[in-house]
Amino acid sequence: xxxxxxxxxxxxxxxxxxxxxxxxxxxxxxxxxxxxxxxxxxxxxxxxxxxxxxxxxxxxxxxxxxxxxxxxxxxxxxxxxxxxxxxxxxxxxxxxxxxxxxxxxxxxxxxxxxxx
Amino acid sequence: xxxxxxxxxxxxxxxxxxxxxxxxxxxxxxxxxxxxxxxxxxxxxxxxxxxxxxxxxxxxxxxxxxxxxxxxxxxxxxxxxxxxxxxxxxxxxxxxxxxxxxxxxxxxxxxxx
Numbered sequence: 719x720x721x722x723x724x725x726x727x728x729x730x731x732x733x734x735x736x737x738x739x740x741x742x743x744x745x746x747x748x749x750x751x752x753x754x755x756x757x758x759x760x761x762x763x764x765x766x767x768x769x770x771x772x773x774x775x776x777x778x779x780x781x782x783x784x785x786x787x788x789x790x791x792x793x794x795x796x797x798x799x800x801x802x803x804x805x806x807x808x809x810x811x812x813x814x815x816x817x818x819x820x821x822x823x824x825x826x827x828x829x830x831x832x833x834x
Numbered sequence: 835x836x837x838x839x840x841x842x843x844x845x846x847x848x849x850x851x852x853x854x855x856x857x858x859x860x861x862x863x864x865x866x867x868x869x870x871x872x873x874x875x876x877x878x879x880x881x882x883x884x885x886x887x888x889x890x891x892x893x894x895x896x897x898x899x900x901x902x903x904x905x906x907x908x909x910x911x912x913x914x915x916x917x918x919x920x921x922x923x924x925x926x927x928x929x930x931x932x933x934x935x936x937x938x939x940x941x942x943x944x945x946x947x
Contacts, residue, residue, distance in 0.1 A: 724877075752934070761924065761937045762878075811877055813935075821866040821885070821928040823935060827877040 719745050722814050724826035731802055731833055739797045739829045741812030747792040748814035752823060753785075756809040768795050802833040836861045838927050840938035848946045853912040855941045857899075857925035860906065866928035867908045868935070869899055871921045878924065884908060895919070920945045 721744040731737045741751055750769050754762040768774040768789035776782050784806075786798040795814075799806050809830050813823035841856040859865055864886050870878040882893025889901045899910045908925065925938040 750933070759942075761939045762935075764934060767932070767934065809875075815933055821933050822868075822883065823928075823933070825870075825878040825880075828875075830875065 720816070720824040721745055722748075722812065722824045722826040724810075724812055724829050726829060727827060728830045729832070731831070733803055733833055734801055736798055736800045737802055737831060739799075739810055739812075739831070741795045741797070741814070741826055743793045743814045743816070743824070746814075746816045746818075746824075748795070749792065749817055750815040751789055751795040752813045752815070753787060753795075753797050754811045754813070756811060756828075758809075762811060765797075799831065802831070804833045807831055807833045836865065836927050836929050836936055838925050838936050838938040840923075840925050840941050842941050843939060844942050844944065846944040846946055847915045849917055850914050853897075853910070853915045853919065853943065855910040855923050855925075855943065857908045857910065857938060858906050859908060859925075859927050861927060861930075863930045865930075867899075867901065868926045868928070869893065869897070869908075869910050870924045870926065872924065872940075873921050881910070881923075915943075915945045917945050917947065919943060 723742045725740045753765045756762050765780045766774045766776045768787045774787035789795040811828045813825045837860040839858045867884040869881040882891045884901045892898045897912045923941045926935045
């Protein structure tokens, strides 16, 4: 139980284009989803928290207009990196929190984004 | 505010030796604590979690951790290291109220043959 998937697992895009990453909770309803960014050999940095049906809450220093987050349903959240640049290249990981266990997050496998 | 500190960004042990990865937390309320393992280019895998029940928590792959309130620690141990344990390990605390996670900086475990 508590499986979270991400799609795609790896994406390459050209500078200036936008790319969308999906995060799905497969066997539970995710009231809250979190998006993290991880640079090579570093820890996870929380980018934003999204609750189903409401606007995402972004962490300080994260550009809202660059990283668009949508949590349209209880099983799907999307992260769109707009007008991507090489410095946006990173490993993006989502996690989801359900209703039954409030304090625990379940993590997706991550998406490697490379902007050329 | 809650925080997590992992001492030692790199730890090397011989195969068969004890693994000890350190994690100290700061929290004004009883914390929820987690240890995760990450292999290259993969997501996080939960090893074990502390949720205020037993202070000695057993996890997967032979790992365990002991919650010590007096020392504000939640160190991860494994009696005998295996080559497959080589990975990055993260300690995390769930922030009360928001349930955001605060991650430690990670410890890269190297297992020597």
